[in-house]
Amino acid sequence: MYQKKKEFTISADAALAKVQFICSRQEKCCSDIRKKLQNWNLTPDDQDKVIESLIENKFIDEERYTNFYVRDKFRFNRWGRIKIIHHLKQKQIPEWIISTALEQIDEKEYADCLHDLLVSKMRSIKEDDSYQLKAKLFRFAQSRGFESSIILSILEDLIAGMK
Template sequence: MEYKKKKKEISVASALSKAMFICSRQEKCSYDIRKKLNDWEISSDDQDQIIQTLVEEKFLNEERYTNFYARDKFRFNRWGRIKIAHHLKQKQISEHLILDAIDQFDENEYNQNLHDILFSKIKTTKEKDPYQLRAKLFRFAQGRGFESQLSLKIINELISDTN
């Protein structure tokens, strides 16, 4: 026999209060909050009203969220522009906000970041064949969301330096 835990009914006021608490603890976007409200089985109209209130009260700000998200994923996760943009699109962030956030990256720091992660990858890779090594490094850079041309340029520099 299966037992399903019955969800507690949650009022709109309580949902708003919980959402405010969540937003005060960590930067969120409206997509994240809408998912939570769906989990709490809040009606669509009430969801819209709660999100509107959160925006008016400055608990939610898509631009602020996008800038924090992009900066954190770049600095701490060492992701490239493509991966960051893809993840933000999945959260239904507008294209212009994504581009604004990504344009704030310092180009030298961005290139150095890719250089550093590829250099670390070379040290841990046992591949001897230079073509296989290039392919492995390229796939690694692509998985991290870095642009193809930049990846190839830095890979070629690193491989020519090690030979």
């Protein structure tokens, strides 16, 4: 028989201690912590107090979080700027913080990353028609969050190099 799951509640002080531990182990943003506090059924006032305390004591820093997020998603996941921006906006990070963090991405490194991704993907695509190949590679690069202009310029070089 189905039993209703008991609701988990926690005091504000215990929640603060728990999220301080979580934030000391891994970078978190305010929206991540707020979701966790909501899951623990804290009142909105208590949530605000906990988050304010975390910010005052430097457990949460949106700029620091965003810088790490941008660097990690670009270097390890090989995401483009569009995808990174989209995910950060979902986490309710202010636009000025996002744009500042994106400036740390080196343009040459960005283009090289996209070039390597496209060369790697091109090896796995079995397509004789260059137009179809270009379309598939373009869609792939867009799904990774790269801008259309840089995708097209790199694709032109790659397709021209094949002929």
